[in-house]
Amino acid sequence: MEIDVEALKRDWTGFTFDTAExxxxxxxxxxxxxxxxxxxxxxxxPSDPDFQAVPNYPSRYVGxxxxxxxxxxxGGGYGFDAGKxxxxxxxxxxxxxxxxxxxxxxxxxxxxxxxxxxxxVHRMEFSNxxxxxxxxxxxRMVQQDRGAQ
Amino acid sequence: xxxxxxxxxxxxxxxxIAPDVTLANVRRFxxxxxxxxxxxxxxxxxxxxxxxxxxxxxIMSQGILVALIHRWAPGAVVRxxxxxxxxxxxxxxxxxxxxxxxxxxxxxxxxxxxxxIQNEAKETRVVGTATVELP
Amino acid sequence: MILDLHxxxxxxxxxxxxxxxxxxxxxxRELGLDGFVLTEHRxxxxxxxxxxxxxEYGILILKASEVETDYGHVLVFGVNDDLRAAYDFxxxxxxxxxxxRETERCGGVAVPCHPGRPRVGMCAHFEAKGPVEGVRVIETxxxxxxxxxxxxxxALAEARGYRGIGGSDAHIVSQIARCVTRFPNEIRDGDGLVxxxxxxDFEALSWK
Numbered sequence: 001m002e003i004d005v006e007a008l009k010r011d012w013t014g015f016t017f018d019t020a021e022x023x024x025x026x027x028x029x030x031x032x033x034x035x036x037x038x039x040x041x042x043x044x045x046p047s048d049p050d051f052q053a054v055p056n057y058p059s060r061y062v063g064x065x066x067x068x069x070x071x072x073x074x075g076g077g078y079g080f081d082a083g084k085x086x087x088x089x090x091x092x093x094x095x096x097x098x099x100x101x102x103x104x105x106x107x108x109x110x111x112x113x114x115x116x117x118x119x120x121v122h123r124m125e126f127s128n129x130x131x132x133x134x135x136x137x138x139x140r141m142v143q144q145d146r147g148a149q
Numbered sequence: 150x151x152x153x154x155x156x157x158x159x160x161x162x163x164x165x166i167a168p169d170v171t172l173a174n175v176r177r178f179x180x181x182x183x184x185x186x187x188x189x190x191x192x193x194x195x196x197x198x199x200x201x202x203x204x205x206x207x208i209m210s211q212g213i214l215v216a217l218i219h220r221w222a223p224g225a226v227v228r229x230x231x232x233x234x235x236x237x238x239x240x241x242x243x244x245x246x247x248x249x250x251x252x253x254x255x256x257x258x259x260x261x262x263x264x265x266i267q268n269e270a271k272e273t274r275v276v277g278t279a280t281v282e283l284p
Numbered sequence: 285m286i287l288d289l290h291x292x293x294x295x296x297x298x299x300x301x302x303x304x305x306x307x308x309x310x311x312x313r314e315l316g317l318d319g320f321v322l323t324e325h326r327x328x329x330x331x332x333x334x335x336x337x338x339x340e341y342g343i344l345i346l347k348a349s350e351v352e353t354d355y356g357h358v359l360v361f362g363v364n365d366d367l368r369a370a371y372d373f374x375x376x377x378x379x380x381x382x383x384x385r386e387t388e389r390c391g392g393v394a395v396p397c398h399p400g401r402p403r404v405g406m407c408a409h410f411e412a413k414g415p416v417e418g419v420r421v422i423e424t425x426x427x428x429x430x431x432x433x434x435x436x437x438x439a440l441a442e443a444r445g446y447r448g449i450g451g452s453d454a455h456i457v458s459q460i461a462r463c464v465t466r467f468p469n470e471i472r473d474g475d476g477l478v479x480x481x482x483x484x485d486f487e488a489l490s491w492k
Contacts, residue, residue: 031181036212037168040219055227056215059208060182081207083277085231108297110325111352111376113236113402119297140233160312233298233455251457252305261305263458272430276456278300 003074003118008107017068018102022061026094029053032060052091058126058135059084063102066141067120071104074118079143082119087136090128097129105138118143151224154258154283163221163248163262168213170205175240178209192240204237210275214264217246218281225281228259232277244268251278258282285467286489287344287477288320288460290359290397290423290451295332296325296350301457303334307341315461315491319344321361321477323397323451326351326374328363346474349373350397355380355409355416359423359451362392362478380406384418393481395449397423400436407436415444421481424448425488427462434490449481450488462492 026046033043033054042050067073092098105123109116119140126135176190184206187194195203211232218225238244244266252261259282266275291306292299303322310317320343322329327349334345349360351373358380360367370386371378380396387394399406399422406422424437425448441448450463466487467480480486 028181028183031177032212033216035169035174035178035181036209037166037216038212038219039216040223043219054212054215056208056211056230059211060184081234083231083233084208084211085229086211087229088227109376110297111357111404113404115403116376159308231300249458251309252302261302261457263300263456265456265458270430273428276300276459278456 003109005107005109008072012068012071012104013106014103016101016103018063018065020061020063020100022098022100024053024092024094024096024098029057029094032057046094052093055088056084056086057092058098058124059086059137059139061098061100061124061126063100063124065102066122068104074143079120079141082140082142084140085138088134089136090132090134092128092134098126098134100124100126114142114144116144152222152283154260157250157253157260157283159250159253161250163217165245165247166213166217166220167243167245170238170240170242170244172203172240175203175205175209178206182206182208200237201239203240205240207232207234207275210234210238210266213246213266214248214275214277214279217248217264218262218279221248222281222283224284227279228282229280230277231279232264232275234275236272236274238266238268238274242268244274285318285470286316286464287467287471288317288452288454288464289449290323290350290426291320291454291460292324293322295322295327295329296455298325299455301454303332303345304337305457306460307337307343309457309460310343311341317343317461317464319346319471320460321346321348323348323350323359326376328368328373344471346477351378351383352376352404353378353380353383355396355413356399356401356404356406357397358383359395359397360387360392361395361481362387362390362474364390364392366390367392380416381418384416388418391478393421393478395421395423395481397451398426398429398433398437398453399423399440400429400433405433405437407440410440419444419446420484421447421449423451425450425463425490427452427454427459427492447484447486448488449486450490462490464489464491
């Protein structure tokens with residue numbers, strides 16, 4: 001399957017295609033941190049005066065749509081998670097109402113052990129209920145051209 | 150006493166950790182993170198998807214690496230963490246997470262840390278870097 | 285002279301290493317490496333100038349590329365303007381035959397890398413499609429190899445009389461110098477490296 005990367009970039013990058021809202025629940029913050037082996041009390045103990053989500057916590061959030069409507073599905077599905085880059089800006093506290101805005105930041109192709117792959121860099125920008133930015137997560141989704149394998 | 154920027158040399162190695170990726174703990178993670186896909190918490194379902202067994206979610210791997218940093222330097226502030234999920238880590242396996250300081254910026258008082266998670270065969274399954282500020 | 289012939293910097297999409305940090309790491313760890321080559325994915329980094337770092341650290345820093353072909357990935361040494369015009373480094377489906385022929389014509393050397401790796405290594409494609417003429421050197425030791433991948437590369441080299449190089453395929457600083465290549469004589473620049481590779485007198489080493 002021929003992939004026109006330049007057309008994908010032109011047509012799909014640089015605009016917000018989804019907005020979603022989440023609440024940072026205490027139990028989830030603690031569960032996420034402790035399952036990862038976190039020991040610092042500000043992440044595991046809700047009674048700590050600086051209790052907050054671990055820095056990569058926003059990477060768990062998925063919007064109402066993973067991709068824009070009608071975005072091509074090479075291989076038929078959304079693809080798999082090839083990596084995440086998280087830039088924490090401010091702490092996320094228990095009870096915060098988080099808004100996430102999603103856009104396609106970049107698209108490129110390469111070949112690897114899994115064959116020909118389309119990399120989609122999905123960027124989510126998170127802000128809290130005061131409109132303050134709290135994090136940016138770049139998620140590298142990979143779709144595979146199963147027909148070319 | 151928490152580690153400070155001046156305590157750390159270029160090339161310093163973080164104490165490695167053997168993270169808990171048992172099915173029970175991964176299930177705790179998927180519950181907390183809302184990741185309901187069966188491939189993360191059901192070996193049988195994962196095999197039906199063509200995987201050798203249930204796999205550890207990528208973001209849990211990333212969280213393990215963040216925990217590695219905080220165990221070494223409880224006062225560390227992670228300014229950025231960037232991880233590449235090269236290959237799955239299997240649930241109920243015995244991986245090891247490691248880190249080493251590969252840049253020290255005196256102006257910003259930040260470190261860059263190379264991060265890896267290797268499986269029992271010493272294959273690197275997760276690789277990445279973190280930018281960390283120390284007091 | 286010992287060189288690591290396969291490494292990526294932040295110029296590669298999946299590279300996270302800054303070149304100065306590679307230099308610092310080599311010196312701090314006293315790795316015994318005389319130099320390294322940056323083989324960025326699907327591009328040649330013409331802009332970066334590492335001569336100041338070379339002088340500061342006493343390490344040879346050369347630039348090359350890793351391109352993607354119908355037979356897997358290939359390291360291209362001796363990149364010049366003629367070669368950059370000969371084929372599109374950004375494509376992921378370059379014909380291997382074209383890459384070998386044109387690289388040779390323009391004065392460089394094309395070296396299939398990690399040939400034992402599934403899909404992006406030459407071995408699997410040789411089995412399916414038959415060999416391609418003109419290959420003389422392959423990467424028999426790769427720092428990122430899993431399982432029997434290097435063994436497959438070594439077997440291919442033996443079977444077809446290819447010479448073998450070693451390269452770390454480092455994407456982060458601490459991965460450099462996992463696999464290297466030893467040359468009997470000093471190499472001072474890219475032309476010297478190409479001449480040495482063409483001469484065939486070198487040895488791949490694993491420092492894992």
